[in-house]
Amino acid sequence: MRIFTAYLKKELLEAWRTKKIFLLFIIFTIFGIMNPLVAKLTPEILKMSFGDSFSITEPTSIDSWMQFYKNMNQMGIYLFAIIFSGSVNQEISKGTLIPLVTKGLKRPILILSKAIIIYLQWLMSIFLSFGITYAYTLYYFPDDKSAYPWLALLPLLIFGCFLTCLIVFSSTLTKNQFEALLVLIAVIVIGYLANLFEVVKDWNPISLVGENMSILIDRSVFVDLVPSMLISLLLSIILIFSSMLLIKNKKL
Known part of the structure; x- marks a missing residue:
């Protein structure tokens, strides 16, 4: 347990030292600010472009959350994949794991620690962007059209767990970051x-x-996603255990 805690701290320091966590916070903060602003300003931009002849509906909170999930489910996912796709194979290629293993670090602990820290950064980034979007949406669009914002977020958080484990698996399976990224993109496609x-x-x-947008309006849709959530969690466990088996046979 002491070794596990020590390696978790090492991974946190690594995220701090490489500035990955700062990069994520900056980008996801921008996303959080831009989501409601884009929803608010888009009708005005369209009016300036097409004039009064173009029928434009007033934006609502739904438009703001639509921007949020568009950014998170597209750019957010691929950004995360790019940043962390070399999390394991880069350390192997640099030989930085050899001293740790010779000092008693168990290879499965390495995999579990990386998965925890990567997922922690996913959670912090998502909650940061969500919190900013939530606050600005309440300010700009004080309506009751978006009834279940927190419930709509839960599937994204669970998908983040699956994505994290897939990133760790692909990075353990392949020799470099580019190959890992290809595996990730292939699975997503x-x-x-x-x-x-x-x-x-x-x-x-x-x-x-x-x-997510359907759940935002109608919580009954959430029940339909329960099988997908359970499968995602099961696949996450399988991917982590597969990564542990792979790292045991890897030459460091």
Whole structure:
């Protein structure tokens, strides 16, 4: 347990030293500010472009949250994949794990620690952007159209767990960051293609980033995503254990 705690601290310091955590906070803060602003200003921009002849509806809180999930479910996911896709293989290629292993660090602890710290950064980034968007949305759009903002967020948080474990697995499986990124993109693309089939959709982790707006308005949609959430958590466990098995046979 002492070794596990020590390596967690090492991973936190690494995130601090490499400025990854600062980069994430800056980008997700910008997302949080821009979501309601874009929703607020878009009608004005359209009026300036097309004049009064173009029929424009007044923006609501739904438009603000639509921007939030558009940014999180697209740019946020791919940004996270790019930043952390070299989390394991880069350390192996640099040989930085050799001294730690010779001092008694168990290789599975390495995998678990990395997954925890990466997911922690995902949670902090998402909650930061969500909190800013939530506050500004209440200020700009004080309506009752977005009834369940917290419930709509939960599938994204669970998908983040799956994404984290997939990042760690792909980084352990491959030799460099580029290869890991290709694996990540391939899995995500396959997930989106699989969602075209109704028989798969209810069990697909990708569904967790496709129904957030529906849940925001109607909480009954959340129940339909329970199978996808359970499968995502199960796959997360499988990916972590697979990463642990892979790292045991890796030459450091």
